[in-house]
Amino acid sequence: MSSDTNSKLSFATRSVHAGYDSTANEGSLNPPIYMTSTFTFDNVEQGAGRFAGEQQGHFYSRISNPTQEILETRLANLEEGEAALATASGMGAITATLWTLVAPGDQILVDETLYGCTFSFMEHGLKKFGVDICYADFTNHAEVQSKLTDQTKVVYFETPVNPNMRVIDIAAISALAKGYSDAIKVIVDNTYCTPALQRPLTMGADLVVHSATKYLGGHGDLIAGAVVGDAETIHQIRLFGLKDMTGAVIAPITVFLILRGIKTLQLRMERHCQNAQAIAEMLEQHPAVDQVFFPGLKNDPWHNVAAKQMDDFGGMIALELKGGYKAGVRMLNKLKLAKLAVSLGDAETLIQHPASMTHSVYTVEERAEHGISEGLVRISAGLEAVGDIIADLEQALAD
Numbered sequence: 001m002s003s004d005t006n007s008k009l010s011f012a013t014r015s016v017h018a019g020y021d022s023t024a025n026e027g028s029l030n031p032p033i034y035m036t037s038t039f040t041f042d043n044v045e046q047g048a049g050r051f052a053g054e055q056q057g058h059f060y061s062r063i064s065n066p067t068q069e070i071l072e073t074r075l076a077n078l079e080e081g082e083a084a085l086a087t088a089s090g091m092g093a094i095t096a097t098l099w100t101l102v103a104p105g106d107q108i109l110v111d112e113t114l115y116g117c118t119f120s121f122m123e124h125g126l127k128k129f130g131v132d133i134c135y136a137d138f139t140n141h142a143e144v145q146s147k148l149t150d151q152t153k154v155v156y157f158e159t160p161v162n163p164n165m166r167v168i169d170i171a172a173i174s175a176l177a178k179g180y181s182d183a184i185k186v187i188v189d190n191t192y193c194t195p196a197l198q199r200p201l202t203m204g205a206d207l208v209v210h211s212a213t214k215y216l217g218g219h220g221d222l223i224a225g226a227v228v229g230d231a232e233t234i235h236q237i238r239l240f241g242l243k244d245m246t247g248a249v250i251a252p253i254t255v256f257l258i259l260r261g262i263k264t265l266q267l268r269m270e271r272h273c274q275n276a277q278a279i280a281e282m283l284e285q286h287p288a289v290d291q292v293f294f295p296g297l298k299n300d301p302w303h304n305v306a307a308k309q310m311d312d313f314g315g316m317i318a319l320e321l322k323g324g325y326k327a328g329v330r331m332l333n334k335l336k337l338a339k340l341a342v343s344l345g346d347a348e349t350l351i352q353h354p355a356s357m358t359h360s361v362y363t364v365e366e367r368a369e370h371g372i373s374e375g376l377v378r379i380s381a382g383l384e385a386v387g388d389i390i391a392d393l394e395q396a397l398a399d
């Protein structure tokens with residue numbers, strides 16, 4: 001199967017095959033790992049041509065590598081974009097992208113709640129360099145509309161939002177931004193869904209960023225990221241954001257592991273979603289639980305928009321206990337099977353407390369302003385038998 005794998009094949013098939021041709025690689029079923037920093041040239045003219053971008057071919061692994069290229073082709077195919085760039089981490093993808101797209105005086109319009117380090121990069125990082133960071137509640141379309149300005153270069157959000165599980169309408173926000181100016185780049189962090197559940201580029205977004213550390217890798221054994229979009233913008237991000245600004249280059253061995261993970265992406269996502277649905281339904285009925293935030297619940301405020309744009313409701317749940325923060329600490333310390341750990345999308349069910357862990361880079365005041373409550377507990381539903389996970393949660397919640 002060639003690198004321009006036919007997009008008429010189903011998602012599961014493309015997850016296994018897209019971007020890799022065994023016949024061009026000694027018949028090796030799995031891709032070779034090119035552990036090389038540099039690439040030899042046949043002559044000076046060829047080397048100069050590659051540097052100038054006039055000739056195809058790799059020249060140094062901070063820019064590209066043949067193993068990495070397989071992953072990039074596969075991700076572009078699955079997200080239905082023209083091109084992709086794989087990076088050393090999700091933050092590597094996000095920072096390389098934003099460093100490429102904005103300059104002092106520009107504005108980035110973002111949803112009020114962001115993954116902790118994304119928030120920190122914008123609020124404590126880019127702001128220092130004269131980029132204006134403007135927040136809006138992206139579930140309120142009138143507010144987003146009113147905050148678009150001639151300085152707005154990027155509109156950025158996650159959906160579902162980490163950690164409070166609000167769901168943002170990708171098509172509606174993209175239409176608002178494009179209606180204001182075609183030049184605005186709409187960027188969606190698709191880490192929570194992966195292309196197995198949601199493909200923002202087909203809904204009007206320009207770029208998708210990922211922490212591949214999570215569901216794409218899927219096994220909690222690596223850190224990686226990616227950005228997917230049109231070929232020209234991805235090329236710019238590679239040659240500036242990656243090559244010069246961050247150097248956040250992915251290692252070929254890590255690429256190999258992500259390619260392996262993606263082969264089972266759809267299978268895993270199906271189980272993550274089923275397990276999360278059952279866990280959320282149990283928690284919703286539990287007397288110790290005040291509120292469950294999961295778009296798969298019929299009375300969740302974001303159920304309809306989630307049903308419209310996601311193929312299933314995902315594997316992430318947030319909850320608030322009646323006893324608040326103290327009850328949360330007690331529950332987390334009593335768990336036996338579920339692991340107390342940040343990150344998400346692994347085979348193991350992972351539970352954490354955003355205010356003291358993933359979102360601790362926000363100050364207390366910033367958390368209050370940005371919709372992250374102090375007592376919120378976040379669950380990443382794993383791949384274990386759901387009865388075992390539920391039994392563990394129930395014993396941890398019992399008096």
Ligand SMILES: *Cc1c(COP(=O)(O)O)cnc(C)c1O
Nearest residue numbers: 089090091115162191211213224
């Ligand atoms: C984890 C995460 C990131 C950051 O990715 P790293 O791979 O840890 O650098 C960005 N966005 C979301 C939504 C995440 O969950």
